[in-house]
Amino acid sequence: MLKITPYLGVIVLIVSIGGLWYPVLGYFLLVVFAAIFLISPFRGRWFCGNLCPRGSFVDFWVSKISRKKKIPATLRSLWIRLPIFFLLMGFMGYRISNAIGSLNAFEKIGMVFVMMCLVTTAIATLLGSYLSPRTWCSFCPMGTAQRLLGGKKYxxxxxxxxxxxxxxxxxxxxxxxxxxxxxxxxxxxxxxxxxxxxxxxxxxx
Ligand code: SF4
Ligand code: SF4
Ligand code: SF4
CATH class of the missing domain: 3.30.70.20 (Alpha-Beta Plaits)
Structure with a gap:
């Protein structure tokens, strides 16, 4: 991992909590999406282990309160992961399309990203503390996307x-x-x- 990896978790808190007051912070997710789609075709899930703020958050914060149990094998199955991927992406797309053209569309779309970050971080924290820190990362849609784009690389x-x-x-x-x-x-x-x-x-x- 990189020297900065352990410190990136704070970005998750800034976006998820600060974003409730400043929805523009939600657009940070676009930076994450761009990084993922640029890196994964060459390095697979390298982003997850080195640059993802939520990965850092669960590894270095949630791990302190985690029971460190076994991650259920079913959560790694693509039969579970692909429906979750399409469900979350579809829901996000639906919310964004509703916001486009409305009053304050820029802020509303930012808030869609903030809520996505907040809800998934809450799930990751719950699963991480009850099971193992990286439980969410076993079926996270962005992890699944990286696996599909470059799972065999590096x-x-x-x-x-x-x-x-x-x-x-x-x-x-x-x-x-x-x-x-x-x-x-x-x-x-x-x-x-x-x-x-x-x-x-x-x-x-
Ligand atoms: S699986 Fe998702 S949350 Fe976990 S490190 Fe990768 S992109 Fe981040
Ligand atoms: S096998 Fe496990 S410990 Fe080794 S680089 Fe991959 S994720 Fe990290
Ligand atoms: S099991 Fe093999 S690869 Fe793993 S730490 Fe031991 S010697 Fe290294």
């Missing part, structure tokens, strides 16, 4: 002859991935924690 590589099977890498993986079974999982968020932890230097990008 894969983690495991040198099997060096690996001693200690599973220290899996213990630190925020996405709870089974690294030793499938190092190239398209839901890897490229945070690099496993690489830093491996005592045998068996992992690299």
């Amino acid at each position: 894969p983690l590589k495991l040198e099997k002859e060096k690996c001693i099977g200690c599973k220290k890498c899996e213990k630190v993986c925020p996405m709870q991935l089974k690294i030793t079974q499938n190092a190239t999982n398209p839901d890897c968020i490229k945070c690099g924690r496993c690489v830093d932890t491996c005592p045998k230097d068996a992992l690299k990008f």
Whole structure:
């Protein structure tokens, strides 16, 4: 992860709470969407593990109150994730199209983004504290989009002859991935924690 990654979580609070008074802050989501669609075709879910403010928020804030349980495997299934993706995107599109052309349309659209950020952050916080910090990230529509756009790009590589099977890498993986079974999982968020932890230097990008 980057040096600034642990500090990005504060942006989520600024947009979700400050945005209730200053809806223009909601347009920050457009920056996030643009970054995701520029980065993911080359680096998969790298944005999630390095630049996403909510990812940082759950990793470094919510983790302090998390029960750190297992993330249910069903939440990772595309059968669950794709309907959630289309539902949330469709709902956001519907709300924006209603606002277009109305009085104060700029502010109203900003508020649609703010509410989207606030509600999803509330869900991420609840799930993160009850289960594991990155539970939301297992089925977040923006994570799913990155997986579809570049899940095979910039894969983690495991040198099997060096690996001693200690599973220290899996213990630190925020996405709870089974690294030793499938190092190239398209839901890897490229945070690099496993690489830093491996005592045998068996992992690299
Ligand atoms: S899955 Fe969603 S909330 Fe989690 S880090 Fe990625 S974009 Fe952010
Ligand atoms: S931490 Fe390294 S040596 Fe241990 S299981 Fe993971 S890859 Fe293998
Ligand atoms: S596999 Fe490694 S780089 Fe990928 S999410 Fe897990 S800890 Fe981070």
